[in-house]
Amino acid sequence: MTQTTIPDGSAAPRPSVPDIDWANLGFSYIRTDWRYLAHWQDGAWDAGHLTEDNVLHISEGSTALHYGQQCFEGLKAYRCADGSVNLFRPDQNAARMARSCERVLMPAPSQAAFIDACRQVVRANDHFIPPYGTGGSLYLRPFVIGVGDNIGVRSAPEFLFGVFCIPVGPYFKGGLSPMNFVTSGYDRAAPHGTGAAKVGGNYAASLLPGQEAKARHFADAIYLDPETHTKIEEVGSANFFAITKGGSTFVTPSSPSILPSITKYSLLWLAEHRLGLKVREGDVPIDRLDEFSEAGACGTAAVITPIGGIQHGERFHVFHSETEAGPVTRRLYEELVGIQFGDREAPEGWIVKV
Template sequence: MTTPDTRPTEAKRLADIDWNNLGFSYIKTDLRYLSYWKDGEWDEGRLTGDNRLHIAEGSTALHYGQQCFEGLKAYRCADGSINLFRPDQNAARMQASCRRLLMPELPTDRFIDACVQVVRANEHFIPPYGTGGSLYLRPFLIGVGDNIGVRTAPEFLFSVFCTPVGPYFKGGLTPSNFITSLYDRAAPNGTGAAKVGGNYAASLLPNYEAKKRDFADVIYLDPATHTKIEEVGAANFFAITKDGRRFVTPQSPSILPSITKYSLLWIAKHRLGLEVEEGDVRLDRLGEFAEAGACGTAAVITPIGGIQHGETFHVFYSETEPGPVTRRLYDELTGIQFGDREAPEGWIVKV
C-alpha cells in the first residue's frame, strides 16, 4: 500500500501566505545558492533545494566566529518586473568583511549572479506590488573544514537564501521608541564596521532587556565615552535638524556602513535639497533635532518617536506619526526600490 504524500503543494504554500501582513520571519522558499572555496579557488556554484548545511564539526564558523553575512532585497514593480537594490554595494561590503576576517573574497559579478539566480528561482515568493513586502536575500560566507586551532579555515562556503518579508519593526512607518544601552555593540577598534555574526550575538541580551521594558530596541552609544549615539540596534541612526535643513548621521569606525544610510544621504542632498553631515550626535544635544529614525535594509526607515536615556525620555516629532522629512525620505527611497521613481545610475539591477 502506498503512503499518500501529505506535504503541502506549492500552490497551497503560497496561498497560506498573507502578503499584506508579512512580518520579518523565516519562510522556507524553494531554492538557494551554494558555492565552495577550496585549494585557493571557488567552484562554479549551484542551486539546491536543501535548506540544511552539512559542515565539519571543527569549522571555524562554529568555534571562532569566522563568518560574515549580508542582507538585500528584491522588489516587485508595478509593471511586474523585479528590482534588486544596489547589490554591488552589498558585494563590496561583504568583501570588506572578508578582508577583516581573513576569508576569501567573492568577486562582485559572482555575488550579483548568485543573488539573481536565487531571485529567479523563487520569483513566485516575491510579495505582490502594493503590499509593501519584498523578497529578503541573505548571502553569507563561513569558514568550514576540519580544524581545531585558532586560524583561518581551510575551506569556505558561500550561500544565498531568500524569504518574503514585511517590516522589521512592527508598524512599518509608525514611530517606535528606543532606550540607550550600557552595553557596547562593538569595541572602538574591533569588528563594528564588518557585518559579522559576533556583533549581533552581543546584541541579543540588550535587545531582550529593551523589549521587556516595551521598547523596540536599544540605542548603542560610542564605546569610549557613552556620550554619543552610534547605532539603533541592528540599524543606523539619522536625525533631521529643527530647521528642516540638515540630515545628520553618526560617524565612527565601529559603525556598520549601511547601504540604506548612504542611499539616504544621497537622496537627502540631491532629491530633497538638504545639507548632509556625518559627525557626532551627542545625547546632550538631541534638542537640536526635530525628527529621528533608524534605517537599514531590514528596517527600511523606522521613525523614532522617543529615546529613553536614564530617567529622561526625549520625544522627537511625534510618538504616533512620522515627521514630514522622514516621510519624504521614505517615499523617495521606496519609490526608487519599487520602480515608481527614477533611480540614480547603477542603483537598480533588473532581474
C-alpha cells in the same frame, strides 16, 4: 544533498506557493524552494549551484562554529508595477561583504559572482516575491562561513558562500510608525574592533541588551560610542539619522565601529540631491537631542523606522511625535521606497533588473 543546477531559473518546477498573507508578512523565516551554494577549496571558488536543501552539512571543527569566522549580508528584491523585479544596489552589498571577509580573513566572492548568485536565487523563487502594492519584498541573505576539519585558532581550510531568500514585510510592526528606544550601557562593538564588518559576533553581543530594552517596552536598544558613552552610534541593528530643527540638515553618526549601512548612504544622497538638504556625518551627542526635530533608524530590514522618543537615564526625549512620522522622514521614505519598487527614477547604477 539534493542539487539541481538551473542557471536562469526557467527549469525549476513551480510548486504551489504556501498560503501567504502577503499584506501582513512579518520578518521571520519562511522556507523557499531554492538557495545557492558555492565551495572554496584549494584557493578557488567552484562554479556554485542551486539546491533545494536548506540544511548546511559542515565539519564539527568549522571555524564558523568555534571562532566566529563568518559574515553575512542583507538585500532585497522588489516586484514592480510592470511585473519586473528590482535588486537594490547589490554592488554595494558585494563590496561590503568583501570588506567583512577581509576583516576576518576569508576569501570573498567577486562582485559579479555575488550579483549572479542573488539573481539566480530570485529567479528560481520568483513565485515567493510579494506582489506589487503589498509593501512586501523578497529578502536575500548572502553569507560566507569558514568550514572544514580544524581545531586551531586560524583561518579555515575551506569556505562556503551561500544565498537564501524569504518573503518579508516590515521589520518593525506598524510600518512607518514611530517607535521608542532606550540607550544601553552595553557596547555593541569595541573601538578598532569588528563594528564596521557585518559579522555575527556583533549581533550576538546585541541580543541581551535588545532583550532588556524590550522587557522595558522599548523597540530596541540604542548603542553609544564604546570609548566615551556620550555619542549615538547605532539603533539596535540599524543606523541612526536625525533632522535638525527647521528641517535643513540630515545628520548621521560617523565612527569606525558603525556598520556602513547601504540604506543610510542612499538616504544621505537622497537628502542632498532630491530634498535639497544639507548633509553631515559626524558626532551626535546624546545630551544634545534638543537640536533635532526628527530622528529615525534605517537599514535594509527596517528601511526607515521613525524614532518617537529616546529614553536616556531618567530623561525621555520626544522628537516630532510618538504617533506619526515627521515630514522629512516621510519624504525620504517615499523617495527611497519609490526607487526600490520602480515608481521613481533611480540614480544611475542603483537598480539591477533580475
